[in-house]
Amino acid sequence: MKFSQNFHLFQVPEWETFYISYDLLKRLFSAATKNDPLKTPLNFTELYACLSSNIDVLNTFRSRKYEFLHRKETELRQRYGIELYLSAIPALDEVDDHELEVLFEAFTELRRDLTKLRWYDRVNQDAIHRIYAKLERFSKTIGPSHYDHRSTWIDSQLDWETQCLKDVERLNKLVTDISRAQSTVQSGSSLRSLCLKNVCDSHALAYPSTEYHAIRDNEPSILARLLDQKNLVNDSPSSGLEALLSGLLEFSMTCQSRGCTDILLSANLSNVGDVIDHNFLNHLIAVSGRSSMPAYRGDSECRTQGPADHSDTENGVSRLFQALGQLGPSQRSVLQITDTFGRLPLHYAARYGLTAICQSILDSLHDFEQGSSAVRDAVLSKDSEGYTPLYSGVSRNHSAVTRLFLETLEMGYQTSDQAKDEHLRSVLSDLLLLALRSRYDDIVHLLISSHININHQSSRGETALYIAAKIGREDYVNTILKASPNQAVIDIFETVNGWTPLFVACARGHLEIVELLLNAGASQTILDHRGWTAKQHAAFRGHLAAASILEDYFTGESSGGTASKFFNIAIGASNKLRDGYSHIIVNLGTMQEGKQVTAVDLSCCSSEFSLSLEADTRFSIEVSIHGGSGSSGLVQLPILDDMVNDPFIFRTKNLSKAQLVFSIFCATPVEGKKGILVGSGTALLESDKNQFFGAQRESLIRELSVPILEKETLKFMGTVTFTFVIAKPFIHLDTPSIVYPFKDEGQIQLVGHRGLGQNTTSRKHLQLGENTIESFLSAARLGASFVEFMYASNVQSPRGNPISVLGGPILQTARGQTGRGKPRSRSLTRDRERGADDVQDRMKHTVDFMKKGFKPNTRGDFIQDSFATLEELLIEMPETIGFNIEIKYPRLHEAVDAGVAPVAIDLNTFIDTSLDKIYRFGGNRTIILSSFTPEVCILLALKQQAYHVMLITNAGKQPVTDKELRGGSLQVAARFAKRWNLAGVVFAAETLLLCPRLVKYVQNLGLICASYGLENNIPENAKMQAAAGLDIIMADRVGLVAKSLQLHPYDKVGL
Template structure:
């Protein structure tokens, strides 16, 4: 007899020894508010559930099966609910068939309300077989304990469910169901209605990264807002800072389960070689243990919830071996671009900060460069494969240049309602005769093939001699703030840039930049930012002197960024709060689509900034400014500064 069979036999024997009164107490209540059958159903232990119901049949009529299966715990959930929520299909089928066969008394309002909520849940999960069975013993029109019915969508396109006040249009918009949204709008769904929190379907779709759906809803009718969505009632919570408990010299390992890039899924681990026995459904009996540094995290398999912002954190003492072990096991039921002069010009035009991209060369020198490859030589060479001398030589082989008007300066940060300064620098010269030669040299590079241009060629766009980070600290006045965007190639970016998916070790890259900032930063206002989540995490952990901003496309179309933590505003806000970041820099499109989201983001204590070409359009700047945006990152500093001055 196997160990598992023995455990099941012992459990059956204990059940038979129980007196009826003790059995009733065990099956319907527990000091921890987790009755026995609820626990078994939640864990998918089918045969154990069978034994419990067999024992109930032997107790007598005063204690029937219906009473136990429909008994609710402190969360108003029955064993039926738990089996369905945790996807234990065999247990769901067993309970459903048992209820139908027993033909018990389901007429009481409490039983009908519980069955109503269960039926609604089955409809939401698309369990048509469960719906077919349960419909025989309850009326689909009966309201559940949450005030909704299983036929919620069919009783009118604008019927709101109780907990959040969402109509079917909200549900479809939040989940990105374009077809359902179009169908509901076609059949008269009210696009102007708000939920109990003051949100519209358009705003929720934008916040969850479904901008195309938000445009559908927006085009169906105008909305007059009467309620703020900023959650001012939320109690202030102390931010979770993962540096707590770590000493200088310790190593912090941040481990994410699953890929953090959208549509980059690895093949699932096959567990078919584990035999299935009669204890329960095999998918309910596996666990994953991740152990390191004397800590162990247990994760139930399969992983059904969103773990995008649920990393596992391990702190290794200095000198310890960095080893992380993974163990999958069966769970026994008995177990528990622009440089110094243009920066000065941008500051003179009204910018408080200038934004630039920093990468690290092979010989560990931080340099100022936007693209991942320095292709002026005619090949796609990553910055991290060059020495600083090679990097500067690429600049020296270019010929004379021109610097356009300061209204066209790139990547400057303008605090809203700041006073504009008079423009002090504007230079120009004739067309560069060497540009055609450079174009010919670049015609086989990735940038030139895809765009027909290279953004670092002089004569086409703003460009001065290639510079290092130290050059900027030396040449730009200390009154000009720096927004240092750290560029670190992610997998999908290396593919797009045509370079190999390798780079300098991430800690080395960040430490090299931080060392120069600490050496030369002085009293200069400095902000760090990055599109790469891991860079933001390290910046937050390794220093406290300068704020860190997470940059995200937030669902902007087309979706070229496949990073899950940048997929929409919802996950970006969670990520920023999880790692104690100062704020988020969004693409301006979502904020212009739903301006009220600006104050909602700020209600979390985050700075809200935006970037993108629309930030150089005065009308779009005004919309964001009036909505409360903190920072604009833009090109045309002079024009925007004049626009903002008119608002003050």
């Protein structure tokens, strides 16, 4: 996955404005590096200023949130008399089970909130480190100030991380201990209430054991007698007795002892206003709310108690509000007093989705104030964090509470105060953006139907329509467009990239949304800050279906990536094959799109990010090798970055002894971010392969899963799935020896596809058998400077017999043929025709024939000739004819389509054989090596340095049969080529025809840009690509294309 593209998915929606402006920082970086650093010094001043400002915002927000959580925990501990920072509660097995429930839910909430904050920090850390990494690519320019800047950031992060890990460790222990205590059978006579004990200890009172048991057993008559005996209900109790009465009431409502609660409320209403303050009320609402939310229940496997019916708790709080309604104005004002967090009781009721309590508060405020103004003010009152009750209802997806508040505000809408009405519209519009990001369907529809400004923009310029298009929700887009067809402005662009909703829909491949926006009149001619159109973004990212329905607007040349003309990602010396060493290249997860494979799937953590729950960021995986060398890699979980082109690379001289080791670590305050080892697993590579398939065969399924065992108990924790390829050394072709003509000659190079063209069912022109010497010579005579030759076992038989590189049963029928006889005239006999008929009959059983309806190079359909071996071609063809040798290694989807076992010739053996032939017979010929298979390209790039290597890719061409992640679009294919130092990429022509300016993008990356496909046989298409600057065009109709491009036939062929 791409970090930038998915950055919004990793965010906590309500904190979106406090995240690093990653896209803006990237744009500033691109702007600073657009010039040649050798001619113009690079200036990153603006980037550093923006980065520092973003880090300041991050630190401020994080500190404020952490302080808020610290105050919440402090208040909770003080209420129950638990010592601050203590990670264990003394005599926990004697604590009342109702209070254990309350404590469990409260500490679980704190832990979840802290995990959420740590997740926010993790995402921002990744973004900042990626910006620093970009800057460090220009190490000669940034200077020592950069490293000082980064060191300051890292040091602050270490301090923060250490403190957070201590808090997480403490909260985890508390939650675990409480959960374990709940599962223990307790004796009622030995239990106690922490809350009551704390009240008594604070006021030097005796612990009310008898009252405690009366409430616990719900004996209201006994409680009434005890209260009368202790004079707790007289007209003027002492402060200590008031506190005890408050504690008893809280415990009674916690136990859901309805009768006792009624006794405590009705015993003497004149004292209730003194007993019940706003802090008591807020705490009681929070307890009720946590109990009613499943997120705080069932957190541990140790818990055996079933969830209780918490409607009684909410009803109890509602009765409390009824009692308050009978009091005087001074006592009912408790509903308008804020606590230390700036919150009203309405904030807590909204936060936990307690609709009935919200209604009670609003009714009380309306009756008390004799109007709707106080009610409206309460719904929109801000706490110390700037959040209103309405915001809490929306952000936590409480649709019933949100509906209640909107109805309340509706009654006061269109007042005489226009400024207030406009403010309300702005508030509701902001909440709509939040609901859209959070995908809260019910609330989205509620807000859209309220008084909002549908064109309202966030701090980064995003509208509701833009967000709906970005997250790919067609229903949201449709609703927004229908809600106010005369109001919505479709082409409002956000401020960072200058993208409209159409841009973001195209960039993410949301075809249905693209169609909706086009039908609504979205403009296709708008250019973003890079000067690109929406169509170009779609084609660039492999969304050709979306690009094809957009109109063409050629806007000139397309710039490449950051400083692309001047910066080249070359393979480091450690990645090149050394004499005697084999390289093991490892990727976590799968390289096939659509496979439901989780790279790290453990009981404690995962490599996949879940939108529904913030991840535990303490875990990481380390990949290392035993029996070899190479730097181990530590990756934090879950994995947010796209690691397709960032594999682990190890070296070994003895593959049979090499072991890949996967270690799982958990960060702790003492051991630091890497932490302690909690589990591991080992994979044996070469020995496993030889055991199953033998030395000369290997599976096309490159994913392996390794069980991970827990360190102490050796229990199964889960699995790690990885993909690997082994590159064994090849001793020749280690120095460049060929000068390639592309840039020097200044004109497009024409390549004859499989000679004079791939054989097809078309009868519009004469066809020579493909991959034959006569076909190659004819292509050269007609103007091809290169001929493409497919090197694979199923076309290399000198006798023309089809032999598959795939193992197992095959559908092809291969019969031996006698050697070539002396040709003679056969005009007086039909024996030859009968032989052709026999061959055609046999070919009907081949995979090619069943798929295409014919078999290439068969007599009767084409001018047939014997297939030539690679050796024959290298020897017999004039050296003036360049070769583009496609190394045709079977791919997994081809094996599946053919219905054969996914087993093939050993990849290294296959490639070494072809390279040996080229080394021995290549001479001074210009040769390009290419392949659809990324593993083949990697091995060709590592094994030899003499010839150019190019990746061939469909780049999103429909229908997509090859799900290879490393070639799924022009964007990722170009990155793959840069990563492995390939010469260039051969794209399916459809991508470049949709957006010809992408040719320059590829070339600006320092890559050769080529195209292939049937579309290249059309002269107009060939001319379009040539005009865009294409380096190489591969075509079947060589003569036709050469004529249209005004390419002169070679006179150096000598034939």
